[in-house]
Amino acid sequence: MDIWVSNYLFSGISAHQKAIFAHLLWLIWKARNTLLFQGRKSYPTKLISEALLSQQLYEKWNPRKESLTSKQDTWVPPDPGSLKLNVDCSWQGRNLECSVAGICRGANGICIDGFAQKIYAQSACIGETLAILQGLLWLKQFRSALTGTQDARTELPVTLSSDCLQAMDSIMGRQEPSWASLPLVLDCRQMLAQMENIHLQFEPRQTNRAADWIAKSFQTGSLPSNWIATPPHDLYLILCLDFSTTCNPPS
Incomplete structure (x- = not known):
């Protein structure tokens, strides 16, 4: 699993996609701990949504050439x-x-x-x-x-x-x-x-x-x-x- 994650993060995908993937891994880790220590379940679709929104928020206030957020x-x-x-x-x-x-x-x-x-x-x-x-x-x-x-x-x-x-x-x-x-x-x-x-x-x-x-x-x-x-x-x-x-x- 660690080798697969490492290969994915260093593959030819864009920096934007890598950031979302890394953020999603962190949210999965947090959801695992929440289930283990608090007994509360998390839903995959909500984790994906949170990862996308968090990355959009970061890109808005830390603008780069790849940022997808615009005034429009x-x-x-x-x-x-x-x-x-x-x-x-x-x-x-x-x-x-x-x-x-x-x-x-x-x-x-x-x-x-x-x-x-x-x-x-x-x-x-x-x-x-x-x-x-x-x-x-x-x-x-x-x-x-x-x-x-x-x-x-x-x-x-x-x-x-x-x-x-x-x-x-x-x-x-x-x-x-x-x-x-x-x-x-x-x-x-x-x-x-x-x-x-x-x-x-x-x-x-x-x-x-x-x-x-x-x-x-x-x-x-x-x-x-x-x-x-x-x-x-x-x-x-x-x-x-x-x-x-x-x-x-x-x-």
Whole structure:
């Protein structure tokens, strides 16, 4: 085994791949000790995900020629004095049950609030449209909860972002919605007409990693109830990749 690992690390693969492989070996060693001394199991897919996220985080803050992180695939924070709500849907296709989630952040990149819930959808696009609708409903409740508290956030502009271009274009009238999604699209338009300072925005999938991770984790039942106040390690790494101030410990 040691000879195989040594040969692999010194083979012709890229430095990026070697770093991920070495990181994965370290995580496997840690998982083995956790099982041995604490009796807690680790899952291979989570170890791989953590190794990839950790390497991306290292490359972002220690840039090299091989770095895969660029401005084009990084979450863009909202303007000062405004908020951004990223929403996403996890739809597997095996049955109609899926999950939608949203994460709300300010200009400093720190998570302010969010949501995750189960829904039913006939297709991925309908699921994504439902995620936008649930995001609007959540924003309405979020603002209502702040009403009367003299909290300035009740009037803050909010950008609601989704990585589903078809759903966004349908809601904004750039294309005709399908007959199945039409009632949801009309509901979204009605809510947008009733709410001020809400702007819809399409963003590439790679900039929507946090909402995607939350939706998938909620669907598998692995999302802790305190994920907003205490983000799990994988989500914390994503937040750090998205914006540096989320990683700065309080002084």
